[in-house]
Amino acid sequence: MARREAAWRVTARELESSLEEEKGTGERAASYLLSPFGARMNRVLVAGTLLPAEPIGRDEAQAFWRARLNDPTGAVAITAGSFQPRAMAQLRAATHPRSALVVGKVHLYRDRSGVGYVSVRAEGLRSVSENEERAALAEIVRQTLDRLDLVERIEKGAAPSEAEARSEGIPLGWIAAARESLRRYPGVDRAAFRRELRSAVRRVAGETQPVPSAGPPSPSVTVTRAPPPRPPPPPPTAAERDEESVFLDLLDEVSEVSADGYADLKELLTRVAERGLVADRAEATLNRLEEEGVVEEPIVGKLRRA
Amino acid sequence: MPPAAPSAPPTEIRLKDLGISAAPIEFVARIVTVERREVTRRSDGSRRPLLSGLVSDGTATVRFTWWDPPRDGIERGTVLRVVGAEVREFRGRPELTFSWRTRIAPASAVEMPVLDPAQLPRRTVRELTPPDEGFQIEVRVVRIGPRTVTVGEERRVVHDGLVADATGAIALSSWSDFGLAEGEAIRIVGGYVRGFRGRPQLVLDERSTVARIEGHDLPSPGAWLTAAPTPIARIEDDGGGAALTAEGLVVGLLPPSGLVYRCPTCHRSVKSGLCRIHGEVNGQPDLRARIVLDDGTGALTVNAGRADTERLWGVTLDECRARLREQPDPSLLEEQLLHALLGRRLRVRGSGSKDDFGVTVAPDSIEPVDVDLEAAAAELAPRLGGGS
Numbered sequence: 001m002a003r004r005e006a007a008w009r010v011t012a013r014e015l016e017s018s019l020e021e022e023k024g025t026g027e028r029a030a031s032y033l034l035s036p037f038g039a040r041m042n043r044v045l046v047a048g049t050l051l052p053a054e055p056i057g058r059d060e061a062q063a064f065w066r067a068r069l070n071d072p073t074g075a076v077a078i079t080a081g082s083f084q085p086r087a088m089a090q091l092r093a094a095t096h097p098r099s100a101l102v103v104g105k106v107h108l109y110r111d112r113s114g115v116g117y118v119s120v121r122a123e124g125l126r127s128v129s130e131n132e133e134r135a136a137l138a139e140i141v142r143q144t145l146d147r148l149d150l151v152e153r154i155e156k157g158a159a160p161s162e163a164e165a166r167s168e169g170i171p172l173g174w175i176a177a178a179r180e181s182l183r184r185y186p187g188v189d190r191a192a193f194r195r196e197l198r199s200a201v202r203r204v205a206g207e208t209q210p211v212p213s214a215g216p217p218s219p220s221v222t223v224t225r226a227p228p229p230r231p232p233p234p235p236p237t238a239a240e241r242d243e244e245s246v247f248l249d250l251l252d253e254v255s256e257v258s259a260d261g262y263a264d265l266k267e268l269l270t271r272v273a274e275r276g277l278v279a280d281r282a283e284a285t286l287n288r289l290e291e292e293g294v295v296e297e298p299i300v301g302k303l304r305r306a
Numbered sequence: 307m308p309p310a311a312p313s314a315p316p317t318e319i320r321l322k323d324l325g326i327s328a329a330p331i332e333f334v335a336r337i338v339t340v341e342r343r344e345v346t347r348r349s350d351g352s353r354r355p356l357l358s359g360l361v362s363d364g365t366a367t368v369r370f371t372w373w374d375p376p377r378d379g380i381e382r383g384t385v386l387r388v389v390g391a392e393v394r395e396f397r398g399r400p401e402l403t404f405s406w407r408t409r410i411a412p413a414s415a416v417e418m419p420v421l422d423p424a425q426l427p428r429r430t431v432r433e434l435t436p437p438d439e440g441f442q443i444e445v446r447v448v449r450i451g452p453r454t455v456t457v458g459e460e461r462r463v464v465h466d467g468l469v470a471d472a473t474g475a476i477a478l479s480s481w482s483d484f485g486l487a488e489g490e491a492i493r494i495v496g497g498y499v500r501g502f503r504g505r506p507q508l509v510l511d512e513r514s515t516v517a518r519i520e521g522h523d524l525p526s527p528g529a530w531l532t533a534a535p536t537p538i539a540r541i542e543d544d545g546g547g548a549a550l551t552a553e554g555l556v557v558g559l560l561p562p563s564g565l566v567y568r569c570p571t572c573h574r575s576v577k578s579g580l581c582r583i584h585g586e587v588n589g590q591p592d593l594r595a596r597i598v599l600d601d602g603t604g605a606l607t608v609n610a611g612r613a614d615t616e617r618l619w620g621v622t623l624d625e626c627r628a629r630l631r632e633q634p635d636p637s638l639l640e641e642q643l644l645h646a647l648l649g650r651r652l653r654v655r656g657s658g659s660k661d662d663f664g665v666t667v668a669p670d671s672i673e674p675v676d677v678d679l680e681a682a683a684a685e686l687a688p689r690l691g692g693g694s
Binding site: 003004005006007008009045086101103123124125126128131132134135136138139141142143145149166169171172173174191194195197198201202204205206 | 537538555558598603604648663664677679683689690
């Protein structure tokens with residue numbers, strides 16, 4: 001049985017920081033956006049100041065609107081299309097910034113350079129009073145802190161048992177999500193994020209005004225964040241360098257005698273095997289050479305020097 | 307199954323100890339339900355009568371099939387001594403077959419195994435799952451009331467309610483009148499558990515006994531009505547509950563919500579002027595809201611009736627109908643209702659059952675919740691860690 005996905009209570013800051021996805025497999029499987037702070041989100045609930053929406057795209061039959069929601073920690077894009085007619089009507093209705101609650105599905109888009117853009121496709125959206133917005137923000141911050149506590153507890157190796165989770169009211173799904181956060185985002189400064197929630201608590205206490213309509217300076221409605229840098233691959237060992245030179249010598253030999261100037265992959269692998277390089281070593285060497293840009297495979301099964 | 311060696315004397319057993327074995331068995335049990343049928347033999351087309359139903363000796367209830375039974379005299383309540391029945395397994399549970407090799411004689415109730423309450427295992431509410439029986443349990447009566455039901459052609463009074471111990475609450479259905487009253491602490495011996503609408507239900511009948519006890523360690527009846535909310539994820543894991551409390555925000559409505567039409571006879575909703583049972587009917591207007599309540603850990607559906615819907619929405623059924631006359635589009639009403647409820651914080655108490663679409667709650671009460679913002683901020687601030 002498929003459960004209805006819970007609406008994770010998250011701040012804009014947490015959404016901005018979430019760049020890891022878990023794609024569902026199989027028919028109608030849900031996909032999840034993983035945050036560094038213990039959320040495994042399909043549906044979310046956010047609260048803040050919603051700015052007037054702007055239409056995206058020129059096709060009137062495929063209307064699509066986007067607005068920016070500011071909360072004290074950051075900003076996130078709220079979208080609605082013709083498949084969410086009610087939410088879209090609500091999104092379009094506003095002509096000035098107002099407090100709002102939004103329930104919707106998270107969406108991660110990566111452009112060609114790998115920069116991620118998180119948005120929320122609204123399913124439900126309502127203008128609320130300032131007090132309602134603050135109450136929702138209080139719940140968002142409380143649950144965010146609960147998740148952070150859980151992540152830190154697991155990081156220390158003190159993961160709650162099933163019985164402990166039950167008596168403390170920790171959902172089992174949160175434990176799995178926290179573990180996945182730790183796995184996908186090693187070395188994230190969670191204490192810094194915890195301190196960043198201070199601005200949200202001030203807002204709950206009524207010490208600050210709604211987030212100004214101008215919002216923090218940002219060139220676009222969407223928030224751009226680079227993916228976490230991958231650690232550079234370890235430098236090749238001397239043995240690997242030897243294998244590479246054997247591989248390249250044979251590549252040159254094979255391509256010189258071929259009619260089209262390319263080295264046939266099968267033939268090359270046979271020759272490489274004759275020189276004592278077993279299949280998986282040869283494969284690894286080829287991958288490394290391709291990654292380094294020394295060798296390319298412009299036609300499937302045909303290699304040449306790049 | 308090969309015929310048992312005639313030399314082996316049958317051993318008398320309790321039904322709870324019934325296992326798959328070639329050894330002939332003997333037991334004394336009472337018929338709980340029985341139904342007479344005939345099956346047609348494939349070989350020559352002749353009809354062969356059989357009785358099937360449930361027998362119980364107080365330790366367990368087991369399905370039986372009795373081939374070529376006597377023409378009459380076997381009914382609900384008959385006590386039988388059965389020698390040489392066959393035991394088979396069906397879907398992991400033992401079943402009895404009485405064939406020509408089985409000797410069956412009427413027996414008296416005094417021959418039934420004597421259930422010494424002290425010997426029966428003590429259970430807690432949380433441990434009860436269908437088809438448990440042969441246990442004792444101490445509970446507090448939270449709620450109890452008579453209800454008349456039709457069983458076949460017979461009208462009977464059943465006493466429905468809710469009982470609880472420190473581990474949880476369970477629905478109670480008593481087919482005998484034990485004179486139960488709200489707030490009483492009782493020890494039940496000889497009840498059994500069945501699944502009813504996806505939830506376990508504790509059933510008492512004329513074989514059960516009820517004793518009044520002090521019950522100092524049992525929760526007060528009011529405790530269940532003031533309990534703090536449970537995370538919805540846990541309610542989902544538990545598959546609902548007889549007495550649950552949940553709190554969350556309204557994140558949506560499920561159809562049909564808003565103005566609906568119901569069959570005047572059975573109150574089922576009417577689609578295209580047709581009741582599922584009574585055919586073409588003149589549907590009576592009603593208000594309802596199927597609220598999706600979400601607390602961040604999970605979501606459940608709350609089926610709010612007319613009174614709750616009117617109160618939460620602030621619009622009455624009559625006003626709805628007036629609006630409909632002005633704007634003849636019922637989906638507008640649903641949208642207005644959604645807009646009035648979306649994002650509202652509600653606390654719900656009631657009973658919940660689980661199906662393929664998740665947990666659905668039949669509410670006893672739905673109350674809007676106000677958040678104390680200053681208290682919330684004061685509670686959150688110390689959790690932010692040091693530094694600025």
